[in-house]
Amino acid sequence: MGLSANQRKRLSDLTAELHEIIGNSLHPDGRPMTFAELEDECIEVGDLLTATVLQQRVAERSAPEEMPCCPNCERQPTPLADDEARVLQTDRGEVAWMESAYECGHCRRTFFPSDG
Numbered sequence: 001m002g003l004s005a006n007q008r009k010r011l012s013d014l015t016a017e018l019h020e021i022i023g024n025s026l027h028p029d030g031r032p033m034t035f036a037e038l039e040d041e042c043i044e045v046g047d048l049l050t051a052t053v054l055q056q057r058v059a060e061r062s063a064p065e066e067m068p069c070c071p072n073c074e075r076q077p078t079p080l081a082d083d084e085a086r087v088l089q090t091d092r093g094e095v096a097w098m099e100s101a102y103e104c105g106h107c108r109r110t111f112f113p114s115d116g
């Protein structure tokens with residue numbers, strides 16, 4: 001996706017707060033951290049932010065307006081009464097959210113419309 005200049009500026013502004021949260025570039029005993037140590041810390045912060053934002057965005061997707069059909073046989077499925085928990089292992093960590101699931105009585109399988 002292409003971020004707008006305004007979005008880039010606002011995201012960049014957030015880094016001041018991130019910097020304040022993770023602290024300076026020294027070990028507790030006062031030794032300066034190496035480049036590799038700094039990089040590892042920044043990657044950990046980035047991964048946590050990516051997984052958290054992804055989890056929020058995936059959870060806010062709206063349910064499909066039309067009844068989906070079974071991805072296997074294309075028959076009409078039955079919506080399950082309760083949302084199902086979904087967990088995905090991404091490159092940036094685990095992401096979990098709740099989503100409407102459907103069951104195809106013919107194929108005896110449960111599926112999520114967003115997988116189609």
Ligand SMILES: [Zn+2]
Pocket residue numbers: 070071072073074075104105106107108
């Ligand atoms: Zn089916």
